[in-house]
Amino acid sequence: MSFRRTIRKAPKKREQFPRDNTKLKVIEYLYFKEGATRNEISKNAKIKTQSDDNFKIILNEMVEIKWLTKMQTKDVTIYTAQKEGKEALDHVKDLIKKQHPLSKLSAFREIE
Numbered sequence: 001m002s003f004r005r006t007i008r009k010a011p012k013k014r015e016q017f018p019r020d021n022t023k024l025k026v027i028e029y030l031y032f033k034e035g036a037t038r039n040e041i042s043k044n045a046k047i048k049t050q051s052d053d054n055f056k057i058i059l060n061e062m063v064e065i066k067w068l069t070k071m072q073t074k075d076v077t078i079y080t081a082q083k084e085g086k087e088a089l090d091h092v093k094d095l096i097k098k099q100h101p102l103s104k105l106s107a108f109r110e111i112e
Contacts, residue, residue: 024111027089030081037076
């Protein structure tokens with residue numbers, strides 16, 4: 001008698017966007033907004049599978065490079081887009097519009 005083993009496939013990992021793509025999506029979401037909380041940004045900017053801790057680190061990096069400002073109130077932290085971040089996004093959108101070879105990088109995925 002022979003037994004047949006069933007091989008289980010490992011569950012697919014959810015795709016994570018590159019950090020730069022996440023940064024661009026944050027700026028894209030905040031471009032015309034007066035500000036938003038970390039939770040609002042992660043839900044509405046269509047950012048996939050970023051743990052809250054990793055996302056917090058990314059937002060802090062964006063504050064350090066002056067793409068965002070962070071305003072702390074008693075209960076929440078509000079993030080707003082800065083001129084440098086908006087200019088970076090404008091340059092990326094220009095590359096995509098002109099179909100520049102760099103626009104094929106995964107960092108520019110789903111940027112409209």
